[in-house]
Amino acid sequence: MKGLTKIVAAVAFGGMVAGMGSAFAADAELSNAPQIITRAETVKSVFGAEGQFTGHVRIDPMFNANEYSHYTVGMVTFDPKARTYWHTHPSGQRLIVLHGHGLVGTIDGKASFVAAGDTVECPPNVKHFHAAAPDAGFVHYAITNNKDGKSVTWLEEVSDEQYNNAVKAATAE
Ligand code: MN
16 A cells, blocks of 8 residues: 555655656555456445435445545536535535536525536535435536545435525526
């Protein structure tokens, strides 16, 4: 693990300082660890749990956190109007929009529509939701950091009124 971390650091630093990568390569201890391929047909879809989602939501888990990647990756598919409950992430979250028309909002009333190719960065401890737009499905990857083994704190439901107000705010944006 120590060796692999060194390689990653060398590649990352080398990338930032163009042409300097080779100066660090000699320092790296190479690892013989195999790359791990997880076949698509082995991914077990789960449906959004009560107390976390409103409406029909499917989650396809892609990556669990491990000792060197401290984040999870999942693909989340929302039916029109479906949404998460209000929640926070102790170490932040990044969304990559894959398909459809989505809505992201924060407890201060700000909201935006998002579409394929957009990304969303949610800083730590910001109370927010993600949702599909009223008339379209929405699919995003969620990359969520872990902090002390925790990636999310679930709060109360996003009410119909709060959802409709977010749609209005995003439309007016
Ligand atoms: Mn989130």
